[in-house]
Amino acid sequence: MYDNKLDTLSLGERISLKTNFVDWIVLIPNLGAELTLGNMNWSRWTIGVYGRLKPATHNVRTSYNAYDLSDVRFEVRRYHHGKGVLRSFFGGIYGVYGSHDLKWNATGYKGTHLAAGLTVGTLAPLYSFANGGSLDLEFSLNAGAVFAKHDEYERADNTYVVTKSASNYKLDWSPLPYLLVNDVLKISLVYHFGPSVANRYKKRITIDERYRYHLGELKMQRDSTRLARQHNKEMRRDSLEKLDYERRFEKQRLELERKYMNDSILQIKKQKATEKKGREERK
Numbered sequence: 018m019y020d021n022k023l024d025t026l027s028l029g030e031r032i033s034l035k036t037n038f039v040d041w042i043v044l045i046p047n048l049g050a051e052l053t054l055g056n057m058n059w060s061r062w063t064i065g066v067y068g069r070l071k072p073a074t075h076n077v078r079t080s081y082n083a084y085d086l087s088d089v090r091f092e093v094r095r096y097h098h099g100k101g102v103l104r105s106f107f108g109g110i111y112g113v114y115g116s117h118d119l120k121w122n123a124t125g126y127k128g129t130h131l132a133a134g135l136t137v138g139t140l141a142p143l144y145s146f147a148n149g150g151s152l153d154l155e156f157s158l159n160a161g162a163v164f165a166k167h168d169e170y171e172r173a174d175n176t177y178v179v180t181k182s183a184s185n186y187k188l189d190w191s192p193l194p195y196l197l198v199n200d201v202l203k204i205s206l207v208y209h210f211g212p213s214v215a216n217r218y219k220k221r222i223t224i225d226e227r228y229r230y231h232l233g234e235l236k237m238q239r240d241s242t243r244l245a246r247q248h249n250k251e252m253r254r255d256s257l258e259k260l261d262y263e264r265r266f267e268k269q270r271l272e273l274e275r276k277y278m279n280d281s282i283l284q285i286k287k288q289k290a291t292e293k294k295g296r297e298e299r300k
Contacts, residue, residue, distance in 0.1 A: 022224065022226075023226065026057065027211075029210050031210075031211060032050060032210055033053075033203045033208060036048075038052045038206070039202055043279075044084075045069050045086060045197075049205075051065035051092075058217050058224060061096045062095055064091070068101070069115070071084070071086050072085070083119060084118075084120075085116075085119075086115065086117045087116055088196055089114055090114020094108070096140075097212075098218045103141055104139055104140070105217065105218045108136070109135070111136050111161070111196055112131075116129045117165075117197075118168070118171075121193070123171055124171060124180070125169070125170050125172070127168055127177075128166045130163060130164065130167075130194065130198050131164040132161050132198045132199055135159070135160060137157060138157030139155070140154070141154050150211070151208070151212065153207040153214050155207050157205070158203075167183055168181065169183075172282075193235075
């Protein structure tokens with residue numbers, strides 16, 4: 018499981034299912050799915066969708082606390098593998114849309130909410146199954162902005178009495194809605210239909226022997242091309258130097274021939290002048 022081996026993932030092996038323990042502790046059933054964008058185990062980008070639904074559980078008392086929450090969450094993540102073989106890290110963005118009915122004192126809040134923010138976390142393997150699947154443990158922290166559009170109400174004589182109505186979404190920093198809507202802390206079990214996180218999200222050059230071989234071939238080609246160009250350049254330079262040497266040698270030879278010819282003509286003229294002078298003196 019911990020070998021740096023190449024895995025080509027089928028569509029099913031790229032899907033993971035997950036559920037958040039923290040939501041279960043606060044009595045919110047939830048389930049999510051995540052899809053790896055790419056069919057190789059070095060693919061690092063994923064998209065996910067998560068749903069939560071807590072049905073209405075109002076009691077028969079006239080004054081009661083309401084705790085109903087349902088929403089859908091979308092995430093885009095980018096993973097990277099840690100230096101060790103047992104851990105990966107991720108960062109990403111998320112968006113949430115849902116409805117809520119929260120009442121913890123005399124005033125309740127009922128309406129819809131939007132949220133968006135950043136998520137960071139880590140993932141570690143727990144168990145590998147004989148069928149090729151794997152179970153991982155995920156920790157994540159989430160922080161963002163919550164926009165709510167809800168009516169404020171009070172409960173009297175087993176009926177709702179709206180005390181304040183909202184027509185637009187407004188930024189809401191109330192502690193409880195903020196914590197619940199953003200899922201600030203998530204501790205999730207993740208089931209991968211494909212290989213465990215121990216053999217996912219590593220650098221491609223680390224995990225793919227064929228890719229390393231391909232890189233080696235490309236390097237050899239680049240080196241061969243560079244050496245060939247360098248050799249051709251040297252040959253061309255040597256050829257140019259040889260041609261220049263031959264040109265200069267030929268020029269020097271022609272200059273020497275012209276000088277020799279001029280000297281010969283000068284000697285002949287001197288000899289004729291001497292003979293002429295001797296004839297005149299004899300006369």
